[in-house]
Amino acid sequence: MLRETLKKAQIAAMKAGEKERLHAVRLILAKVKDRDIEMRTSGKEVPDDDLIIDVLQKMAKQRRESITMYEDGGRQELADQEKSELIVIEEFLPQQMDETETKAAIEQAKADTGAEGLKDMGKLMAELKTRHGATLDMSKASAMVKAALS
Structure with missing residues (x-):
């Protein structure tokens, strides 16, 4: 379900010419593919959406940490790039508890x-x-x- 949503988002971004969004969606799909390969070798069975949500949560956490580091280091252009990727990643995550x-x-x-x-x-x-x-x-x-x- 979530995998299909990601693929549709990739196609939509390509058609609309949204380069930044397309880049972020491709990053997500690449990480998901990496995790798929990792899971094949481990022999564990994890529901597909749970696997993708786990990947998205880790990616979001990495982006938040990077944003902080880049802003502390005075690299605002890199922080902005991470923020735009984080926005796309969070679109696919379930609504977080307040x-x-x-x-x-x-x-x-x-x-x-x-x-x-x-x-x-x-x-x-x-x-x-x-x-x-x-x-x-x-x-x-x-x-x-x-x-x-x-």
């Missing part, structure tokens, strides 16, 4: 797992990833989990 929803999910998982202190952080994070992996920004959730367990 802060209120994230706090509610953390509290629910905390109650279900019986997590009480920082020693249970790994268990709680694993539970959140299992339940809300596609819609939860794990880097933001990590700080919120730490605060909830302190």
